[in-house]
Amino acid sequence: MSQGKAYEDIVQGEKGFGKPPEKQRVLIFQGGAALGAYEAGAYQVLYNHIRKQLEEDHRDENIFDIVAGTSIGAINAAIIVSHVTETRRQNPTWSTLRCWEGSAEKLEEFWKDTRTISAVELMPLFMVGWDAYSGMREIGKSWFNIPAQFYSMLNPLFKQWYEQSKEYFDTQASPEAARRYFSVPEFLLFGARNVFLPLAYGIDSLPSPIAIPKSDYKFYNNSPFVPNNVWYRYSNEPLKNILKTKYIVPPIATSEGDPRLLVMAIDV
Numbered sequence: 557m558s559q560g561k562a563y564e565d566i567v568q569g570e571k572g573f574g575k576p577p578e579k580q581r582v583l584i585f586q587g588g589a590a591l592g593a594y595e596a597g598a599y600q601v602l603y604n605h606i607r608k609q610l611e612e613d614h615r616d617e618n619i620f621d622i623v624a625g626t627s628i629g630a631i632n633a634a635i636i637v638s639h640v641t642e643t644r645r646q647n648p649t650w651s652t653l654r655c656w657e658g659s660a661e662k663l664e665e666f667w668k669d670t671r672t673i674s675a676v677e678l679m680p681l682f683m684v685g686w687d688a689y690s691g692m693r694e695i696g697k698s699w700f701n702i703p704a705q706f707y708s709m710l711n712p713l714f715k716q717w718y719e720q721s722k723e724y725f726d727t728q729a730s731p732e733a734a735r736r737y738f739s740v741p742e743f744l745l746f747g748a749r750n751v752f753l754p755l756a757y758g759i760d761s762l763p764s765p766i767a768i769p770k771s772d773y774k775f776y777n778n779s780p781f782v783p784n785n786v787w788y789r790y791s792n793e794p795l796k797n798i799l800k801t802k803y804i805v806p807p808i809a810t811s812e813g814d815p816r817l818l819v820m821a822i823d824v
């Protein structure tokens with residue numbers, strides 16, 4: 557059968573899917589790890605707006621006809637479509653629009669379940685102390701800048717050195733940037749709740765309480781002064797388990813009238 561004939565069969569309903577509507581709403585989630593949390597909030601806004609419009613127009617339609625995503629966006633898309641199809645299966649008398657109820661809350665709940673609080677966030681004085689140190693540093697810089705600028709007018713060589721020396725001193729990070737920076741090593745060592753966990757050295761299926769570095773035994777590029785080729789190994793079983801047990805009912809089999817699910821490059 558030619559591709560053109562196959563497409564024509566689907567459009568005409570010979571494959572059992574019926575003729576698709578002339579206009580369809582499509583939601584596409586991009587990848588990018590933490591961007592998935594932002595997408596959950598964006599979906600909540602879109603869902604509320606479209607639902608309100610459909611109710612005002614007395615139209616019983618899917619919020620989105622196609623839900624697609626890449627990487628973490630594919631997980632978001634799968635959670636939504638799984639919720640809609642499973643709700644319809646359990647409540648066959650419900651309207652199409654009603655089957656979408658709770659999908660935004662389900663997606664938000666997933667992101668709350670995968671949120672990990674770092675040790676830095678549990679330190680109540682970290683943010684305050686970081687702000688205080690930043691303030692004292694700025695005061696110290698201002699005290700030094702006044703005589704330095706005055707002396708620069710008298711000595712052009714000093715001025716040139718002084719201006720170039722500023723390039724070697726970075727602006728201090730904000731408290732939020734510092735929180736993220738210091739949280740990364742903790743997650744790399746101990747993993748993240750319901751997302752990933754370290755693996756024991758040499759045993760793929762055995763979890764470890766702490767990440768153990770894997771040295772380079774192929775090229776022996778393991779300089780103690782420049783540890784630029786050390787690897788850590790993790791398992792994403794926690795993420796798989798929480799998706800299967802709480803958020804996605806496999807397999808996601810859509811039928812006529814259900815939103816279609818398209819996923820790409822999902823690394824799970």
